[in-house]
Amino acid sequence: MKTITIDPITRLEGHGKISIFLDAKGDVANAYLQIPELRGFERFCQGRRAEDMPQITSRICGVCPVAHHFASTKALDAAFNVDPPSAAKKLRELMYCGYYIYDHILHFYYLGGPDFVVGPDAPPAKRNVLGVIEKAGVEIGKEVIKHRAYGQKITAILGGKATHPVCGLPGGVSKGLNKDEVKEIEKMGKSCVEFAKFSLKLFDDIVLKNKDYVDLILSDPYTLKTYNMGLVDENNKVNFYDGKIRVTDQKGKEHLKFDVNDYYKNIAEHVEEWSYIKFTYLKDIGWKGFKDGKDSGIYRVGPLGRLNAAEGMATPLADMEYKRFFETLGGKAVNSTLAFHWARLIELLYATERAMELLKDPEITSTKIRNPVGEPGEGIGVTEAARGTLIHHYKLDKNGLIEKANLIVATTNNAGAINMSVRDAAQGVIKKGKVNDGLLNMVEMAFRAYDPCFACATHTLPGGMPLEVNIYDENKKLHKTIRRNL
């Protein structure tokens, strides 16, 4: 049997490694995406002061620190049995919008989007943010840099610093907003709304008006019929900061809707010996291996998961885009992996619109931003990280120290699906032992669509992602090496 190894894939928490095994006919027998790193947060958080958790856990990911910061702060609200004042919740949500603006722009323009904007067939050296600037123009490039920075600035104004913020406390936030700061954020926010609209138009012009791209989005190797998960508000609209967890099936029908406190009754994690990452699944259906369909408990989270798991967006412009998304791609559920990119831009528009709504709320400058805490106990906090549903669960001792911590991060929720998408993409390209550069692009595109924490960063300055594929024969002797961009 031949083995193809792509090692390492650059990622945010170390590296990823893909091994593809071919059968006797030279077709793909199986593929494994391995995560070769673990840091052990759940263990070393034991014994820490509870109030340190929002800052300790933000170090799980420096790309999405705000998501961990507030999932953690919400877990502390629950553990100390305190409901923050509504102004504090609005300030947290506003900061969350700033974070989404920065993170979704980062992914679309720097990391994943170049696949489309520059094109999947473009030379790898062009498939990066510089290529995007070249194609869209230097002026646009400056706008990209400016608006990503705006997102970070909004977070920094509210959170002290963008990476890693400090404002989250059980019962509220440590810092409010004054009128000047509101004005400053409003100015940036307005500009971000326009930039989000522009980005959707760019996607329309470059991707949706190109039949080849649309065919690629809808093609089999990029289709995965899993369940979908995301937080929704009381009207079943997408919400990043709060709500209930809703799960829909392959046809978009509600399968489960549960309170975040019941996460462990509905979600379970499976361990494999060959990766440090765990694989989540729906408990009622069970772990059936790396399979999609109704009988497998694997689900997807993140922009596509959220749009599928909801019934709309809570702001007008984003809701229009939401409807157009499902009309264009053939109704619910959209099971096309590459549609993650479009979904991400719709969420970007929502984040900007929602930020503007919050800024207009007179309560946003309230000084009532904290409530006194109760006795320490147990608490669960859930938010939607840019990459998907994020769960923090703590048990505190009587001194307010962490006794136990359980964390299910966004990319873990997608780990099973990403593994299958990589396998399917490989199966789509490799036939009868024929392997070429196309494989590399196709496999990369499969995992990059998820914006996973382990593959995030393959696309920006200053060049494309160099890859090497080694093909071994049955005797594990190196048969062929394909290199790109090395």
Next chain:
Amino acid sequence: MNKEKKETGNNKKLQLAFYWAASCGGCEIAVLDIDEKILDVVAIADILFWPVAMDFKYKDVEAMKDDTIDVCFFNGSIRTEEQEHIAHLLRKKSKILVAFGACAVSGGIPGLANISNREEIFNVSYLDNPSTVNPRKTVPKNSVKVKEGTLTLPEFYDTVKTLDQTVDVDYYLPGCPPTPDQIMTAVGAIAENKLPPKGSVIGSMKSVCDECRFEKSEKKIKEIKRVYEVDKIEDKCLLEQGIICLGPATRGGCDARCLDANMPCTGCGGPTPNSLDQGAKMISALASILGIEDEEKMSDEEVQKLIDQIVDPVGTFYKYGLPSALINRRVMK
């Protein structure tokens, strides 16, 4: 430094590299946060590799001649076999190796894992966990036979190490993450060949207290409070409000931004210049503000009562630097 000047002179662009080990990616985002200044950096330097930007293969680095890289910014601590390997490799290939950010400098938050070991970490992650269903007690292994062949994973070590506990380090750039200004200062010093002596920290000579907007009044306190216990954080020195703030023991350069958000310094800048152990310095600062230095006036009981209020000394005083502290791990049976 003359050697570098000779070799990188003649209008040859600087050859820069960025690498991350056990880290969160925040250091990489900090580099992106220099925003449009990245164009200035690209004007004077070639970036040979940068994980947030591009991938690379170990074989490429192995194939490089020694000292090909002028300056390598290395972030993240050393936790696995793979990270240790790449640290050695990059040391060999780089003229200047900079420990970038708290994890590489002093172990960072992942370094808190030194209160534990591999077995305990695996137990909590894979076995004793409320959402993990694992009847066969499966844990990841270094080499696994699957149906189709063999898969390998790098070994996970018991102890987290800093970069300079692994290889020789030339400079240190502290912070979690370093601020864009600190990064540009370092890049500027490299570009103009104005680097300080080997082994220096490239950073502010001030403490966070020096940069803090709050006034200190040398007031003594009687008790330590948790930040969430203080109903309203007032616009004055947090230590004087009873909140443990590592400002006096921590190197500045950050403009005390956490304090701008009314939250205490947690020490990410590492020890102040000329101080060896950040925690020891903070404990002595606390002893002074708590009046323990006048302990002849206090009963043992009173002193003990004050000390008992410090509920998590390791996490409080060594949050970013346990692996580099004088006592750097828990002794495991």
